[in-house]
Amino acid sequence: MSTDPATDVRDLALRAREASYELALATRAAKDAALHAMADALLGRRSEVLAANADDVARAEDGGTPANVVDRLRLDDDRLAAMAQGLRDVAALPDPVGEVVRGSTLANGLELRQVRVPFGVVGMIYEARPNVTADAAGICLKSGNAVLLRGSSSASASNTAIVAVLRDAIGSAGLPADAVLRVPADTRETVTALMRARGLVDVLIPRGGAGLIQSVVDGSTVPVIETGVGNCHVYVDAGADLDQALAVVLNAKTHRTSVCNAAESLLVHADLVDTFLPRVVTALQEAGVTVHGDDTVARLPGVERADDDDHAREYLSLDISAAVVPDLDAAVAHIRRFSSGHTEAILTRDQGAARRFVAAVDSAAVLVNASTRFTDGGELGFGAEIGISTQKLHARGPMGLPEMTSTKYVVTGDGHVR
Amino acid sequence: MSTDPATDVRDLALRAREASYELALATRAAKDAALHAMADALLGRRSEVLAANADDVARAEDGGTPANVVDRLRLDDDRLAAMAQGLRDVAALPDPVGEVVRGSTLANGLELRQVRVPFGVVGMIYEARPNVTADAAGICLKSGNAVLLRGSSSASASNTAIVAVLRDAIGSAGLPADAVLRVPADTRETVTALMRARGLVDVLIPRGGAGLIQSVVDGSTVPVIETGVGNCHVYVDAGADLDQALAVVLNAKTHRTSVCNAAESLLVHADLVDTFLPRVVTALQEAGVTVHGDDTVARLPGVERADDDDHAREYLSLDISAAVVPDLDAAVAHIRRFSSGHTEAILTRDQGAARRFVAAVDSAAVLVNASTRFTDGGELGFGAEIGISTQKLHARGPMGLPEMTSTKYVVTGDGHVR
Structure with missing residues (x-):
C-alpha cells in the first residue's frame, strides 16, 4: 500500500476489475462451490474471526460506545x-447472470x-455490523460482481x-480471491476515493444511517x-376494520x-x-410508545406535541x-410531504379508497391491510437482500x-447491414 | 420569474412535480388523446414555430455557426x-405505466x-436539435412523467x-400543461440548478456531446x-466470412x-x-475514410499512424x-481498454469465438455478424427512443x-402482521 489513500483505493479497484472479468464468466456451479467454501471457512476458522472481533469489541467498550452499538458489533458462535x-x-x-429478460427475432x-x-465492481460503504461483510460478499459473488468492502473503522x-x-x-475454490477486497477504514479519504472512482x-x-447515505449521495x-x-x-381510513387496524x-x-x-x-x-384515535393512542402508550401528536392528537393524555421535524x-x-387528516387525499398529501419513499400502508375495507391510495402514493412499497414490516426481501420471498432501495x-x-x-443486448445476424 | 436562476428552476420543478401527481394517474386514453392534440397543434401552428426557428437560424448564421450545426437546428415543413x-x-x-412486472401470492x-x-419528474439537458423537444415531451408524457426541458441557447x-x-x-386535452416545462437557456446556472435539484x-x-454528458455526470x-x-x-476474427466482414x-x-x-x-x-487487412483498408479509403492504424496497419499506403487517443x-x-490483434482475447482486452461500452461487433463463423466474445465483452450491445448500426431503438423494435444508455x-x-x-411493490393483505 502506498501512503496515498486515493491511490490505494484505485489499485484495489483495478484488482477488483480484473477479478470481475473472470467472475462474470464463472458458472453457477463454480460460484455455488465458492459460497459453500466461504461458509465452511467461516466456521472452520471461527476462533480467528472471534478473536479479531473481541479486539473490536474491547476497543469500542473502552471508547465508551453505547451498549446497543457494541451489541451490533459483537460476533458469537450463533x-x-x-x-x-x-x-x-x-x-x-x-443465478441471475445469463437470464434472458426478453428476446425476439x-x-x-x-x-x-x-x-x-x-x-x-460494486462498492459497499457500511456501518458497524460485521455480518454485512459476509452477506455482501456472498450476494456480490453469486451475482458475478467483484466487491470493494468499506466497513466502519470500529469493525x-x-x-x-x-x-x-x-x-x-x-481462491481455494478456484475463483479469483480479488472478487472480495477490503478497503482500509483508517481514514475517511478511502470513502471519498471510492465515491470518485x-x-x-x-x-x-x-448502508447505514441517513447521514452516511446523504454524504455518499452528495x-x-x-x-x-x-x-x-x-x-x-x-393511514387508518374511515373505512378500516378497527380491530385489524x-x-x-x-x-x-x-x-x-x-x-x-x-x-x-x-x-x-x-x-x-x-x-x-383514543383507543390506538392508549394501546401504543401501553406498549411503551411515546406518541408525538398534532394539535388534535395532542389533546389526548400523555401525548407530546409534534412539529414538522417529528x-x-x-x-x-x-x-x-x-x-x-380530514380525508384520504390529505393523507396522501401528508405522505408526499414527509415520507422517505420507503413503505406506506392503508387500512381500509373501502375498495375505492385502497385503489386510490395505491395509485397516488409513490413509495417503494404500498401496502393494503398489512403491516409495514413486510417490506423485506425475506418476507417477500426474494431470498437474500443487499438492502432496500x-x-x-x-x-x-x-x-x-x-x-x-x-443487462446487455446480444444481437446475432448473418452479415446483416443497414 | 425571479432574478435568481436557481430559484426559477426550483419553482419550475415544483410545478412539474404537482403536474406529475396528476399525470401518474392519467389513463392511456387521456395520454394518447393529448399526444394527438400535440401533433395536431404542431402542424396547425407551424408558421409560429417556423418563424421562431428562422430567428434561431439567422442568429446562428450571423454568429458564424458551422453549416452542419445550423442544418441540425433548422426546421422545415418536413x-x-x-x-x-x-x-x-x-x-x-x-402504456408502460401499470404493467405488472411480477406478482405472486x-x-x-x-x-x-x-x-x-x-x-x-424527468430533466432533459440537450443540445441544438429542436426536434428533441417534441420527442422528449411525447415520450415523457406517455410514460406518465412531467419533463423539464433544458435545450441549448442556440435553439x-x-x-x-x-x-x-x-x-x-x-391543457386543451385535459391534462396539466405543466407536464411540459421549458427551463430557460440564457445561463449555464439553470443547468447547475437542475443538476442539484x-x-x-x-x-x-x-443528450449531446461527450463534454456535456461528462459535466452532468460529474x-x-x-x-x-x-x-x-x-x-x-x-472485430474481424480469423474465422470471419470475409465478404460479409x-x-x-x-x-x-x-x-x-x-x-x-x-x-x-x-x-x-x-x-x-x-x-x-489490405482489402478492407483499400475499400474504406475508396469510400473516403481516413484509416488511423497501429504499427502493422500503418505499413499500408495512405494509413495515418494511430496513437491511444485515436x-x-x-x-x-x-x-x-x-x-x-494476435487473437480474440487481445481483441477483448483492446475493447476493455478503449471502448465507451456502447456497441461492439464480432464477425466470425466460429461458434466458439462468437460465444466467447459475447460473454467477455461488456457493452450495452454485442453483435455477431451484424453492423453496429443496429443498436437503435427503432431498429430493435422498441418504437420511440429517448436515448441510448x-x-x-x-x-x-x-x-x-x-x-x-x-416500479413499486403493491402488497395486499387482510390485516396481516408479523
Whole structure:
C-alpha cells in the first residue's frame, strides 16, 4: 500500500476489475462451490474471526460506545453460524447472470436477446455490523460482481479477519480471491476515493444511517443506489376494520423498532377521532410508545406535541408521530410531504379508497391491510437482500440478486447491414 | 420569474412535480388523446414555430455557426411533420405505466405485485436539435412523467415556441400543461440548478456531446442516465466470412458517420494481415475514410499512424482507427481498454469465438455478424427512443418507454402482521 489513500483505493479497484472479468464468466456451479467454501471457512476458522472481533469489541467498550452499538458489533458462535448459513442460502438461489429478460427475432432475421450480466465492481460503504461483510460478499459473488468492502473503522479487525477467510476460500475454490477486497477504514479519504472512482467502480451501495447515505449521495460521481431510510406511514381510513387496524399499527410500530420498515408515522381519518384515535393512542402508550401528536392528537393524555421535524423523523425507537387528516387525499398529501419513499400502508375495507391510495402514493412499497414490516426481501420471498432501495432508478424496494445485475443486448445476424 | 436562476428552476420543478401527481394517474386514453392534440397543434401552428426557428437560424448564421450545426437546428415543413408523426407513433405504443412486472401470492396469503410507475419528474439537458423537444415531451408524457426541458441557447426561440404549442395542446386535452416545462437557456446556472435539484427531479438525461454528458455526470446529485457516446468496435476474427466482414465494416463506418452507433475502431485478427487487412483498408479509403492504424496497419499506403487517443476516439466522421490483434482475447482486452461500452461487433463463423466474445465483452450491445448500426431503438423494435444508455444502472442500450419508468411493490393483505 502506498501512503496515498486515493491511490490505494484505485489499485484495489483495478484488482477488483480484473477479478470481475473472470467472475462474470464463472458458472453457477463454480460460484455455488465458492459460497459453500466461504461458509465452511467461516466456521472452520471461527476462533480467528472471534478473536479479531473481541479486539473490536474491547476497543469500542473502552471508547465508551453505547451498549446497543457494541451489541451490533459483537460476533458469537450463533452469529457466525448465521453468517455461514446466509452464504449457503445464497448458493441455493438461482443465478441471475445469463437470464434472458426478453428476446425476439426481428423482421430482418436478426435474433435479439436481452441478457442479465453482472455490474462488474460494486462498492459497499457500511456501518458497524460485521455480518454485512459476509452477506455482501456472498450476494456480490453469486451475482458475478467483484466487491470493494468499506466497513466502519470500529469493525476493522473483524472485517479484516472475515475478508481474509473469505478470500482464501474463494481462491481455494478456484475463483479469483480479488472478487472480495477490503478497503482500509483508517481514514475517511478511502470513502471519498471510492465515491470518485467512476469508471472503476460501477455502483456504490451505502448502508447505514441517513447521514452516511446523504454524504455518499452528495459526493459520489459513481452511480449510487440509495437504501434504507424509512419514515413509514400507516393511514387508518374511515373505512378500516378497527380491530385489524389496531393490531397492524401495534405490529408495525413495536415488532422491531430499529429497522427501516418500522412505522414511524400514524395518520388517522377525522371520522375516527372520537373512536379509534383514543383507543390506538392508549394501546401504543401501553406498549411503551411515546406518541408525538398534532394539535388534535395532542389533546389526548400523555401525548407530546409534534412539529414538522417529528412528522419527518425516522425514530427507530418506541416513538411515533401521529396526525388526524380530514380525508384520504390529505393523507396522501401528508405522505408526499414527509415520507422517505420507503413503505406506506392503508387500512381500509373501502375498495375505492385502497385503489386510490395505491395509485397516488409513490413509495417503494404500498401496502393494503398489512403491516409495514413486510417490506423485506425475506418476507417477500426474494431470498437474500443487499438492502432496500428508496430511489426510483434501477431498483426500488428490497434488492435481491437480480437487482445486482445489469443487462446487455446480444444481437446475432448473418452479415446483416443497414 | 425571479432574478435568481436557481430559484426559477426550483419553482419550475415544483410545478412539474404537482403536474406529475396528476399525470401518474392519467389513463392511456387521456395520454394518447393529448399526444394527438400535440401533433395536431404542431402542424396547425407551424408558421409560429417556423418563424421562431428562422430567428434561431439567422442568429446562428450571423454568429458564424458551422453549416452542419445550423442544418441540425433548422426546421422545415418536413421536419415538423416528422415531429408530429413521432408523437402519433408514441401514442400507438403500449402504456408502460401499470404493467405488472411480477406478482405472486405468498405463503401467508399476502398478494404481491410489482407494478411499473412513472419516475415523476424527468430533466432533459440537450443540445441544438429542436426536434428533441417534441420527442422528449411525447415520450415523457406517455410514460406518465412531467419533463423539464433544458435545450441549448442556440435553439431558444424554437424551443420556446414548440413548448408553448405543446403546453396549450396538453391543457386543451385535459391534462396539466405543466407536464411540459421549458427551463430557460440564457445561463449555464439553470443547468447547475437542475443538476442539484435532488428530491425535486427524479432523473436527469443529458443528450449531446461527450463534454456535456461528462459535466452532468460529474456535477449532478440527481441520478443521471448517461447516454450516447459510442466508440464502437468491429472485430474481424480469423474465422470471419470475409465478404460479409467487408460489407459490415463499410456499413458500420460509412452508412451514417455522425451517429453514436457508427463504427469508430476496427480490429483485425493477425491471421488476416496479408489477406483481409489490405482489402478492407483499400475499400474504406475508396469510400473516403481516413484509416488511423497501429504499427502493422500503418505499413499500408495512405494509413495515418494511430496513437491511444485515436483508439479511444469517437470520430463521428469519415475516420476509423484500426489495429491488428494476435487473437480474440487481445481483441477483448483492446475493447476493455478503449471502448465507451456502447456497441461492439464480432464477425466470425466460429461458434466458439462468437460465444466467447459475447460473454467477455461488456457493452450495452454485442453483435455477431451484424453492423453496429443496429443498436437503435427503432431498429430493435422498441418504437420511440429517448436515448441510448451507456451506463449499467437502470437501463442499458436503447431506452424506450418501459425504461422511462420505475416500479413499486403493491402488497395486499387482510390485516396481516408479523
